[in-house]
Amino acid sequence: MAAVRDVLAIDLHAAGEPGRVVVGGVPDLPGGNMFEKMQYFRTHLDELRLRMLREPRGYPAANCNVILPPTDPRAAAGYIIMEQVEYPPMSGSNTICVATALIEMGMVEVTEPLTTFTLEALAGLVEIRAEVVDGRARSITFENVPSFVMAQDLEIEVPELGRVVVDVAWGGMIYVLAEVDRLGLELVPSRARELARAGEMIKAATWEQAPQTHPENEEIQGPTIALLAGPPSGPHADGRNAVVVSTGQLDWGRPDSWTGALDRSPCGTGTCARMALLHARGQLPLFTDFRHEGILGTLFTGRLIGETMVSGRPAVVPTITGRAYVTGHARYVLDHDDPFPAGFTVGDIWGTAEAFH
Numbered sequence: 635m636a637a638v639r640d641v642l643a644i645d646l647h648a649a650g651e652p653g654r655v656v657v658g659g660v661p662d663l664p665g666g667n668m669f670e671k672m673q674y675f676r677t678h679l680d681e682l683r684l685r686m687l688r689e690p691r692g693y694p695a696a697n698c699n700v701i702l703p704p705t706d707p708r709a710a711a712g713y714i715i716m717e718q719v720e721y722p723p724m725s726g727s728n729t730i731c732v733a734t735a736l737i738e739m740g741m742v743e744v745t746e747p748l749t750t751f752t753l754e755a756l757a758g759l760v761e762i763r764a765e766v767v768d769g770r771a772r773s774i775t776f777e778n779v780p781s782f783v784m785a786q787d788l789e790i791e792v793p794e795l796g797r798v799v800v801d802v803a804w805g806g807m808i809y810v811l812a813e814v815d816r817l818g819l820e821l822v823p824s825r826a827r828e829l830a831r832a833g834e835m836i837k838a839a840t841w842e843q844a845p846q847t848h849p850e851n852e853e854i855q856g857p858t859i860a861l862l863a864g865p866p867s868g869p870h871a872d873g874r875n876a877v878v879v880s881t882g883q884l885d886w887g888r889p890d891s892w893t894g895a896l897d898r899s900p901c902g903t904g905t906c907a908r909m910a911l912l913h914a915r916g917q918l919p920l921f922t923d924f925r926h927e928g929i930l931g932t933l934f935t936g937r938l939i940g941e942t943m944v945s946g947r948p949a950v951v952p953t954i955t956g957r958a959y960v961t962g963h964a965r966y967v968l969d970h971d972d973p974f975p976a977g978f979t980v981g982d983i984w985g986t987a988e989a990f991h
Contacts, residue, residue, distance in 0.1 A: 637975070638682050639968040643698075644739065646731040648958040649932035651899035653731030654686060654698040655713075657739055667705050668712045669756045669851070672721050675700070675714055681976045683716040688977025691966060694718065694881040694984055695895040697725070699732050701741070709754035710742045719880045720858055723757035723851075724779060724806025726902010726934065726954045733762045734771040734958040744769065755779075757806050775955040778903070780942050781805045781910040782949035784846045792839040800836060802846050804944075805907030805952070808856025810840040814864040814876070821864045821874045823929055826896050833860035833878025834894040849945035860894075861904045871927035875908065877901040881984055893984075899956070900928035905936045906952040913938055913950050920950075 641659030645652070660682070665671035675683075685691060686698040697717055704712040713732050715725045722728075732753065736742045742751045749764040749771075757779045765773040785802040792798045801811045814821055817832055837860040848854035860878040867874055877897035897904070905926040912918035924936040933956075940951040968975055 637968070638679060639970075641682075641966050643686075643964050643966055644735040644960060645962040645964060646734055646958045646960050647898070648727040648730040648734075648956055649899035649928060649934060650930045651727040651897055651901075652696055652961075653728045653958065654696065655732055655735040656686070656698065656700045657735060657741065660700050660702065662703050665705065668702070668714065668754045669723075671702060671705070671712070672714050672756050676721060683721075684976040685968065686966070686977075687716065687718055688979055690974070691977065695879065695898060697728050697731075699728050701732070701736070704754040706752075706754050706759060708752050709759060710751040711736060712754040714756065717879060719882060721756065722807050722858075722903075723854055724755050724760070724903050726776070726778070726806070726905065726956070727897070727899045727958075729753065729755065729760060729762075729776050729902065730774045730954075730956045731958045733764060733774045733776065734960070737764055737766060737771045738769065738960060755806075771958070773955060773957050775953055776902075777939070778906050778952045778954060779806055780944050780949040781906040781952050782944050782947045783911055783914045784808065784947075785844060786911075786914070788840070788844050790836065790839045790843050792835050795832065795835060798836055798839075800840055801911050802840065802844065802857055803907035803911050804848065805905070805910060806903035807859050807907075808846050808848065808854065809859055809861050809904055809907040810837050810857040811861045811863055811908060811911060812836055814862045817862070819862070821862065821867075821876050821929065826876070826929065829862055829876045829929075830878050830894045830896055833862055833876070834880065836860050837878065837880070849947065859904070861901070861908060863908060866925075866927055867931065871925045871933060873908065873924065874927040875900065875904060876929050877904045882979070896929050898928065898930055899932060900926040900934040902934055902954040902956065905934050905954060909936050909938055909952055910950050914948070
């Protein structure tokens with residue numbers, strides 16, 4: 635397939651987390667479902683992912699989504715989520731950005747005050763319920779894929795940190811969760827670099843010592859992302875977290891390469907994974923709001939609306955409510971003489987750039 639050189643996009647953020655949405659310029663791709671379309675994209679168009687996420691068009695905490703025709707007739711649109719080191723099966727902040735972009739561009743049928751439609755993500759169908767005023771999405775609620783605990787109370791040996799007790803849960807991605815107070819850290823922006831480093835080390839150690847595979851898709855392995863959990867900063871929330879997203883591959887022989895970036899939002903799939911863990915421990919009943927606070931103090935509201943089973947495992951059905959804000963409309967192009975068609979990384983902000991240039 636020829637390189638895609640010219641795309642139309644809407645830039646947004648959900649509770650602080652950027653989520654670019656490519657709405658034009660990418661042709662439909664072969665595949666019987668969105669996961670298969672992603673595999674084709676990864677093989678033939680991965681340069682576009684790198685171009686959108688790396689400099690000069692992106693930065694370490696950037697995300698990007700590509701809108702494609704769905705394969706399921708129940709869905710209004712399909713989308714591929716793209717991050718620095720992977721194509722996540724699901725993402726809450728990105729889903730909120732995608733739904734908002736489709737509404738504000740008139741790419742789905744919009745009714746006020748409530749608009750409903752279905753999206754097709756890699757992980758499956760996602761139901762959207764949007765509050766719309768004057769053509770703008772004021773709130774997005776989505777029903778996520780069933781979430782469940784994969785392992786509890788694992789003892790992991792982590793370089794520099796020693797023995798750390800962790801849990802692993804699926805919320806649309808495979809998360810490793812650890813309590814921040816046991817690490818001697820605080821969930822505040824001034825300690826973000828330490829949080830990101832600790833999360834990356836815990837994630838890499840868990841992958842090495844206790845790897846997990848999704849029971850319904852053996853190609854989804856992890857954990858690929860870490861959630862550091864703690865108490866809320868005040869009565870307006872029920873919990874606080876910092877989710878650490880990788881910005882490049884780790885090199886165990888070089889401790890300075892253990893770097894990542896914090897999700898600026900409270901993280902939708904991370905909230906689902908944490909709610910599944912709390913429910914399994916008897917600490918979060920069904921139909922109870924869980925107001926989850928991110929590193930910036932912004933909130934997503936989660937709720938468990940049912941119980942189910944996934945390949946014989948007890949699971950819960952979560953919803954997440956949040957809002958996205960449009961920050962710009964753009965046409966991104968690639969000049970034929972541009973020496974950086976896949977973008978670039980530099981070690982000042984990207985960690986050990988030579989590990990993943």
